[in-house]
Amino acid sequence: MATAVSKPPGSPQARKAGLGRRRTVMALVFTLPAIVAFVLFKYYPMVQAVYMSFFDYKVTSPPGIFVGLDNYTHAFRDPLNSLVWSNNIILFAWGLILGFWVPVVQAMLLNEMRRAKTFYRVAYLLPSIVPAVAAAVIWKWIYNPDWGLANSILERLGLPPQGWLNDPNMSKFSLALPAILGGGLGIFIYLSALQGIPQHLYEAAEIDGASILQKIWHVTVPSIRPIIAIQLILLLSGAFQIFDQVYIMTQGGPADSTRVIALNIYYYAFERIQMGYAAAMSVLLFIVTFVIVAIQLRVSQGEAQ
Amino acid sequence: MGAISSTTKSTENRIGLTIVYVVATIWLIALLFPLYYTIVLATADRAATLEVPPRLTPSLAKAAVISLDLTPFVKDHLDLSRSDLEKAIKGEIAVAAVRPLYLVQDLMAARVIASVNGQVIAEAYVPEWYLTKYYGKWKNMGPDRPRAEGEEFFKVFNVSYFSQVLDGIATRSAPAYAQPQADSLGQRVQQELVTDNVIQGDWTLQVENSPLDTFNNFLSTLGPVEMWSDLSRASVPRWFINSLIYAFGVIAFQLVISSLAGYALSRLWSRRVSYWIQLFFLATMMLPPFMIFLPLFLMMRNFPFPTVPFTNIPLPGVNLMNTFFGLILPHTAWGFAILLFRGFFDQLPDELFQAARIDGATEMRTFFTIAVPLSKPIFATLTIFTFMAIWAEFAWPYLVANRQEMWTLSIGLFQAAGAAGSGGDARTSSAMAVISAIPPLFIFVFFQRYLVGSIALTGIKG
Numbered sequence: 001m002a003t004a005v006s007k008p009p010g011s012p013q014a015r016k017a018g019l020g021r022r023r024t025v026m027a028l029v030f031t032l033p034a035i036v037a038f039v040l041f042k043y044y045p046m047v048q049a050v051y052m053s054f055f056d057y058k059v060t061s062p063p064g065i066f067v068g069l070d071n072y073t074h075a076f077r078d079p080l081n082s083l084v085w086s087n088n089i090i091l092f093a094w095g096l097i098l099g100f101w102v103p104v105v106q107a108m109l110l111n112e113m114r115r116a117k118t119f120y121r122v123a124y125l126l127p128s129i130v131p132a133v134a135a136a137v138i139w140k141w142i143y144n145p146d147w148g149l150a151n152s153i154l155e156r157l158g159l160p161p162q163g164w165l166n167d168p169n170m171s172k173f174s175l176a177l178p179a180i181l182g183g184g185l186g187i188f189i190y191l192s193a194l195q196g197i198p199q200h201l202y203e204a205a206e207i208d209g210a211s212i213l214q215k216i217w218h219v220t221v222p223s224i225r226p227i228i229a230i231q232l233i234l235l236l237s238g239a240f241q242i243f244d245q246v247y248i249m250t251q252g253g254p255a256d257s258t259r260v261i262a263l264n265i266y267y268y269a270f271e272r273i274q275m276g277y278a279a280a281m282s283v284l285l286f287i288v289t290f291v292i293v294a295i296q297l298r299v300s301q302g303e304a305q
Numbered sequence: 306m307g308a309i310s311s312t313t314k315s316t317e318n319r320i321g322l323t324i325v326y327v328v329a330t331i332w333l334i335a336l337l338f339p340l341y342y343t344i345v346l347a348t349a350d351r352a353a354t355l356e357v358p359p360r361l362t363p364s365l366a367k368a369a370v371i372s373l374d375l376t377p378f379v380k381d382h383l384d385l386s387r388s389d390l391e392k393a394i395k396g397e398i399a400v401a402a403v404r405p406l407y408l409v410q411d412l413m414a415a416r417v418i419a420s421v422n423g424q425v426i427a428e429a430y431v432p433e434w435y436l437t438k439y440y441g442k443w444k445n446m447g448p449d450r451p452r453a454e455g456e457e458f459f460k461v462f463n464v465s466y467f468s469q470v471l472d473g474i475a476t477r478s479a480p481a482y483a484q485p486q487a488d489s490l491g492q493r494v495q496q497e498l499v500t501d502n503v504i505q506g507d508w509t510l511q512v513e514n515s516p517l518d519t520f521n522n523f524l525s526t527l528g529p530v531e532m533w534s535d536l537s538r539a540s541v542p543r544w545f546i547n548s549l550i551y552a553f554g555v556i557a558f559q560l561v562i563s564s565l566a567g568y569a570l571s572r573l574w575s576r577r578v579s580y581w582i583q584l585f586f587l588a589t590m591m592l593p594p595f596m597i598f599l600p601l602f603l604m605m606r607n608f609p610f611p612t613v614p615f616t617n618i619p620l621p622g623v624n625l626m627n628t629f630f631g632l633i634l635p636h637t638a639w640g641f642a643i644l645l646f647r648g649f650f651d652q653l654p655d656e657l658f659q660a661a662r663i664d665g666a667t668e669m670r671t672f673f674t675i676a677v678p679l680s681k682p683i684f685a686t687l688t689i690f691t692f693m694a695i696w697a698e699f700a701w702p703y704l705v706a707n708r709q710e711m712w713t714l715s716i717g718l719f720q721a722a723g724a725a726g727s728g729g730d731a732r733t734s735s736a737m738a739v740i741s742a743i744p745p746l747f748i749f750v751f752f753q754r755y756l757v758g759s760i761a762l763t764g765i766k767g
Contacts, residue, residue, distance in 0.1 A: 026668040027573035031582065034566035037638040040609065042589040045600035051615060052600065059603065062617050109329045111307040112322065123333055129745040130340060131697035133715040134738035137722040138339050141346075141731055149342060149359055181336045194307065202311040212321055215308035241593055244699040248719055262700075265595045270704070275599060282596035293591045 046286075049279045057276035064276065071280035081281070083256060084264045091172050091260065092239035099179020100235055104228065106182045107190035108220065121191075127183035136248040139178050140165065143249075165250050168257035175249060175258060190227060197223045226300060233296035237289050261285055340742075346735035348519045351433070352410035354731050366413040366518035369405045369494050371510040372480050373398065373419040375426065379471075391467045394419065394427065396452035401498070401508065402431040408497040411490055413518040420470075420479030427465040432518065434525030434733075482509040522736040530721045530733055537720070539709040541737055544717040549744070551632050551702070551713055552695040556688055558637040563687070567646025568676055572658060573668065583647065586640045594700065597635075602704050605631040627711045632702055636695065642687055649683045650676060685752040692748045696741075714741050 051063070053071050058064035075081055110120055127135075142149045143164035151161040164174045201219045210218065243262035246252070252259040252267070261281065269278035309321035345363050346354065353364045375394060382393055402415045414432040418425055466476045485491025491512040498508070526541035566586070570579045603611055607622035608631075625631030653676075661671040702713045712720075718741060722734040 023573055023668065027569045030565040030569035030573060030668070030672070033562045034586065034638070034643060037562055038586060038589060041601065041635045041638045042592060042597065044614070045597035045604065046589075046592055048600040048603075048614070049596050062603075062612055063615075106329070106332065108307060109325050109332075112310045112325045113329070114310065120329060120333070124336070125749075126340065127336060128693070129749055130738075130742045131715060131745065133697060133699050133718055134343075134741050135339070137718060137734060137738060138343050140722070142339065142342070147355075147359055152359055178339075181339075182332065183336045197307075199311060202308060206311065206313060212308050212312060212317065215311075220308055237591070241595070243595065248699070248722075262593075262595045265599075266700075269599050269602075275603075279596075279599055282593060282599065285593045286591075286596050289591050289593055 050283055052276055053280035053283050055276045056274075057279065059273065059275060067276070071277045072284070074277065075281050075284060080256070080259075080264070084259050084261055087172065087256075087258060088240050088242075088260050091176060091242065091258075092236060094173055094176035095179060095235060095239055098173075098176050099182070100232070102180060102182035103184070103186040103231075104190050104224070107187045107194055108216070110187065110191055111194040124183050124187055125185070127181070128185045132244055133248060135178070136245045140249050143174055165258075166254055168253065168255045171250055171253045171257045175246060186231070189231070190224065193224045193227045194220065229299050230296065233292060233299070237292045240285060240288060240292075343735045343738050346731055347522050347739050349522070349732055350411050350413050351732075355410065363519075366515050366521065367411055367490060367512055368414040368416055368515035368518055369409070369412050369491075369510060369512050370416045370418065370482070371401050371405070371498075371508055372482055373401050373417055374421075374423075374479065374507040375419050376421050377507070379421050387468075387471065390471070394467070398427060398429045399431075400452050402429050403436065405494045405497055406431060406433050406436055409490070409494050412494070412512075413521050414515060418479055422470070422473075423478055424466075424470050424476045425479050426467060426470040426476070432521045432524065434521055434528070482511040484509075485511065522732045523740065525733050526736055526740065530717070530737075532720050532723075537709055537717070539712065539717075541714070541717060541740065543710060544712050544714045545740065547629075547706075547711060548696055548714040550629055552692050554629055554633040555636045555695050556691045558633060559639055559642050559687060559691055560684060562637055563639065563642035564646050564677065564680060564683075565672070566643045567648075568650050568672055570643070570647045571650035572676075579647075583643070586643045588640075589638065590640045598701065598704060601635050605634075605705055608634075625705075627706055627708045631705045632713075635701065636691075639691075642691070645683050645687060646680070649680060653679060689748055689752045693745055696745055 054066060054068060055063045056065045056067050056071075106124060110117070110124065113120055130138075145151055145161060145163055145166055148164070150164055154161055163170055165171050167174075197220065201223075202215055205215045205219050241262055242260055243266065246258050246260050246263055247266070250258040252263050262285075265278045265281050265285070268274045268281070309325060310318065312318045312321060342361070345361065348363050348366070349360065350364055350366065353360045375397060378394070378397060379390070382390055385393060398417045398419050401419075402417045406412055406415045412433060414430065416431075417429045419427045419429075469476055485495055489512070491510060494510060494512060498510070529540055530537045570583055574582060605625040607620070608625045609622060610620050611622065612619050625634070657675055657679075658671060661675055666674070697715060698713070699715045699719065703716055703719075706712055706716065714737070718734060718737045721737055722731075
């Protein structure tokens with residue numbers, strides 16, 4: 001009772017107790033730089049963005065006038081915003097139709113190969129080496145209605161020239177079209193999944209008399225369904241964040257037809273200097289992204305069962 | 306092996322595989338075509354870029370070589386002093402070199418071999434991109450400008466034997482070229498020189514293929530680049546280096562911060578605490594970039610806090626706009642990197658670390674002597690991912706680096722290409738695009754063997 005349970009020094013228990021405390025201290029030391037970085041560059045800005053959204057934020061004399069939820073109600077009422085959000089959704093739809101299936105099919109093709117396998121894999125990877133900015137610039141030239149490659153190809157095929165990025169009805173389609181060529185790192189995610197499919201599944205299907213197409217439908221596709229689900233969610237959340245390509249290719253497009261959310265936020269924050277309103281829109285964007293990711297987690301957990 | 310190659314029926318197998326290869330090859334050609342087209346543009350001369358329909362094959366660079374006999378010119382100007390005569394001769398040579406370049410779109414360079422009394426007195430080589438550097442957008446390009454600025458061209462591209470020849474010492478014989486054939490490029494150049502009768506002296510010329518000049522568009526990126534209304538103040542090499550420093554700066558920070566945190570999560574914290582801390586890191590991955598760009602932008606103007614948070618009391622700070630730290634710092638926090646390291650350290654056998662602990666090594670020591678050397682695959686993987694992401698990044702540098710000297714290559718490319726809207730300087734920008742693809746190619750080739758293994762480690766498959 002008088003003496004506390006003291007551990008004689010040098011015994012295993014002492015070492016473990018001392019180690020425990022020391023290990024915790026070291027764990028903190030190791031983790032601290034990351035925690036500081038994350039708090040400073042992720043969490044604090046996040047909170048500040050929310051904070052800013054409740055003000056008519058003045059950069060010169062922060063935080064400015066408190067306006068409560070006015071920024072949000074304005075965001076909901078402004079017809080420009082419904083145009084902007086629908087732009088993103090339509091862009092996502094085109095991306096889905098034109099580009100989502102491409103890496104899957106290309107990975108499947110690569111998976112079938114035996115000879116020259118490495119050559120094709122390296123070749124298909126080449127587009128990922130070109131920086132996105134360069135690709136955007138290149139496509140902007142290709143789409144040029146006067147001297148661009150796209151219209152000259154149409155001409156050779158006897159089709160009428162199009163406005164591409166300059167045509168408000170075509171601009172989103174044109175933005176999404178390059179995805180149909182495919183290539184890049186996405187293929188490799190599918191490829192490693194495809195390579196994980198056990199051979200005997202195909203053999204069993206063949207014994208059951210399945211044709212090639214049936215094998216693909218009943219063996220290949222179900223096996224990679226989790227990856228497809230994840231990639232789909234990534235595409236969806238990516239479609240809401242897109243900025244670089246759109247800014248470079250159309251700057252918001254003819255008649256706001258490619259004015260996407262991120263562009264709108266940029267415009268209000270850095271050209272109209274209405275930081276509060278821009279912050280409010282970015283918070284709304286975050287909420288939508290959060291919901292999407294939550295759905296993804298639910299889906300992938302469901303798949304795991 | 307997939308559905309098709311596992312087929313045992315040999316005809317189906319063969320037909321199926323043939324289709325696979327045919328489709329894959331056609332798709333590959335289409336896929337690589339934009340890259341090919343960019344390279345074609347990057348090696349084109351001015352005429353090629355103005356061709357409608359656009360040219361699809363690389364052009365062979367052509368240079369005009371003019372043999373200029375200045376004997377009558379010298380005779381007319383005997384009253385000048387040696388140095389004034391030298392200046393006047395340089396002026397004539399400059400005109401002879403610049404005019405064809407300016408007026409004939411197909412040339413990539415011009416060379417003038419000037420002679421007096423049959424002996425070569427000077428040679429000038431002027432690549433077409435040099436004109437952009439000195440004459441901006443080709444404005445006010447009258448005959449007198451090159452004459453007056455002849456010295457400028459001679460600073461870099463010349464061979465001269467003024468004193469020897471004027472003193473009568475033989476150097477080497479000047480070439481004499483035959484009349485250019487009708488309807489040839491040579492004849493077009495000749496007609497441009499004849500018009501306006503600008504060049505004094507007798508001359509003959511030929512147009513030759515000049516393969517080395519094919520890369521002139523790439524060389525043109527060494528000088529200022531055409532922007533919207535002016536030449537740029539900084540140049541591509543500067544932007545290239547900026548991008549390199551930016552990329553490797555981020556990589557360095559990330560490797561240190563993420564490896565330490567990943568190790569702690571894997572080996573130092575208990576499972577439960579680890580789970581929550583990791584969640585703390587990973588949760589940030591769904592933050593929209595633009596949501597945090599706004600506050601980060603304000604933060605960089607007066608780092609770390611412009612005011613006491615949530616008040617308007619100003620605080621002292623450092624202005625990190627247009628600095629490398631301003632670019633690099635926000636990227637030091639990347640949840641994916643910590644995930645990579647954590648996953649990797651989890652895979653290592655416990656015995657490695659127990660042995661060190663029993664020997665009494667400190668955690669730091671264990672980390673540096675055991676964990677780090679083993680982490681090479683993850684270091685390589687992270688380098689690839691981070692490098693690709695930063696090298697291609699546009700939005701954040703666009704916000705933070707608004708002075709031309711601090712631009713990254715992406716921003717420079719965007720600005721140069723914007724000015725190329727009319728097709729005028731699509732060549733320099735395509736050369737820049739090709740240049741911007743080279744470092745990622747290197748990094749990828751160098752580190753790629755670590756890539757496939759590491760993707761499996763993160764469990765992305767599951």
